[in-house]
Amino acid sequence: MADSVNGDSARRLRPSRHEGRVMEALRARQPATVQTIYSLLRSQGDFPGLATVYRILHDLEARGIVRGFSFSAGTSYLLETSDTRSTCAVCIECGNVRALPRIDQRTLRGDFLDETREVEIRGRCRDCAASE
Template sequence: MSLENQELRKAGLKVTLPRVKIYQILEKAGEGDHFSAEDIYKLLMELGEDVGLATVYRVLTQFEAAGLVSRHHFEGGHSVFELARDEDHDHIVCVKCGKVREFVDNQLIQRQNEIAKELGFTITDRTLYLYGLCTEGCEKK
């Protein structure tokens, strides 16, 4: 049984061709790649897969509910998705070209936990988006 099939079954989802294909696209994404439903739809079309945009949205929503993907709402854009990971990581987004980079900073995570404790909270989830301009000569997409 393939890894995709195992992950889908473990999440309680029936193995269907659209689910497998969408999972494969997300799985093959490089670090920092975040795809919108439209991006995934275009990739499926390029691969000759007959999967409608409504199906892509439905599958991504099912994946999110099952904990397989994380949805992000970066400022000025639409929802993007990445496979859920156990590792805490944050994002920095270029406000000019939309480039997204991921980073992990254990000191930052530790400090957030300290702040929460000082205020009488226990962190159950965290999301941090930083916005700025990339220095790699970006061009507006």
């Protein structure tokens, strides 16, 4: 029974072939919507349906490997990094995401001990604001 548990744990740490391809697509173009990722993968060769890309991204998000940011036309995804775990600016029009400098624990001056740091600032990026 222990081997089964260890085997399952090892598989969870190692991405499947399709998960790996989705993560490679994200490395190539971040942030990216599901449709952008799907189109990129299809252009590189055969890949399962759009629903598979959705399932993979939801699973990767649940496991903390990617982070999703909702905007008016859908969700943009980024691979989770130390930068995206803190503060991000999200354009509500185009879905562009920019990681901002981390909040240093010293900024809180000992008054607050944080457990997680996820702050999203929502607005319009320079390009979208200029087009109004």
